[in-house]
Amino acid sequence: MPETPAALALRHAVRKWLDRYRPTGVVAVGLSGGADSLALTAAAVAEADVVHALIVDHDLQAGSAQVAAAAAAAATGLGCRSAQVLRIRVDGGGGLEAAARQARYAALDAARDGLPVLLGHTLDDQAETVLLGLARGSGPRSIQGMADFADPWGRPLLGVRRADTRQLCADLGLEPHEDPHNSAAEFRRVRLRTEVLPLLEEVLGGGVASALARTAGQLRDDGAVLDELAARLLSTAAAGPGLSVAELAAAPAAVRRRAIRQWLLDGGAKGLGEKHLRSVDALVTDWRGQGGVAVGGSAPGTRLVAVREHGRLQMSRVRRLGSRESQ
Known part of the structure; x- marks a missing residue:
């Protein structure tokens, strides 16, 4: 060499x-x-x-x-x-x-x-x-x-x-x-x-390429801290079935959304986009009695849906004919 x-x-x-x-x-x-x-x-x-x-x-x-x-x-x-x-x-x-x-x-x-x-x-x-x-x-x-x-x-x-x-x-x-x-x-x-x-x-x-790469590194470092805080929130909010809406609502938005995202992924959701995540987040922060939010990852004949029930976020597999099997 x-x-x-x-x-x-x-x-x-x-x-x-x-x-x-x-x-x-x-x-x-x-x-x-x-x-x-x-x-x-x-x-x-x-x-x-x-x-x-x-x-x-x-x-x-x-x-x-x-x-x-x-x-x-x-x-x-x-x-x-x-x-x-x-x-x-x-x-x-x-x-x-x-x-x-x-x-x-x-x-x-x-x-x-x-x-x-x-x-x-x-x-x-x-x-x-x-x-x-x-x-x-x-x-x-x-x-x-x-x-x-x-x-x-x-x-x-x-x-x-x-x-x-x-x-x-x-x-x-x-x-x-x-x-x-x-x-x-x-x-x-x-x-x-x-x-x-x-x-x-x-x-x-x-210097644009170097600046973009440097920005990515800084965001990755910040993201690691937010992910750690989100993991703690997820652990606290998961005491009991689903997630406590009250625990989630008290957290900063950046931490709360990361916790919700990880919860959805752990539950089998796939291909999560910003629209899915914000719709589920609205079940916590903008609750008006709206129905569940379908997220990717459903099995044939079912839909994977996040819903708010009795002050908690729940994930359910909803049969396309209408019956539901809660997770």
Whole structure:
């Protein structure tokens, strides 16, 4: 590994992550063959004790098997203990980008053999994620960005610029694969990368990507404190069936809504949006005798509904024909 500025930046980032989360030094790396994951693999080999490369072949483009084979060869050439190609099938449900991501993560999770999987997301990716979350308008949680470790996914490069990963590949004489999807304008993230962020950098005088990533980190720290307070509130309000409306109503809105959100998730709700959460919160703070609020996660033939009864929030599975089975 040459002692270039790019090499030092990536090695320091990986070393810091390993010291904090994986002192045993045995990890897997999700390798696509692109510059970010190739540079991450090189830095991981230099810093970790053992690295296993996992290469996902999405089989979405002609020649994808050759790209995966080349990535595997690069991994072993860099010094990975093993390099495994995972061929997956993407059905496109919910959009090609989302379906490919879901299938990729599922394949990596199945193959990691208990190891954390390092992913090559950079500071630039973090900035794009924050902008996408901001557009959803779902509150601070949606713009906290990606965590550097959300078991089993590790992201050591969230403080490293994409330019550094490309430079390290050049320093090492590696030719990264250029995925045509990364320049396809039909994907929102690509337009953010190629149009929106450059314009923001020009208009605001630079430093936008770093500022967005820094904001995400600050919000994540704040969110951790709010989550802890919400857990305490949830424990207190859950004495008895459901949740005590009086206990919830006395709490600050930010803490109360987090507690309600966790309660709904624990009860089986899925795909919770801000509209669902505020409607359930209104059962506490704006009670006018309104009916229950349906939330995602129902089984076939039923609806999962949050209701207010006798001063408590309850969750029920309501049969579509009208009968109800309380939880």
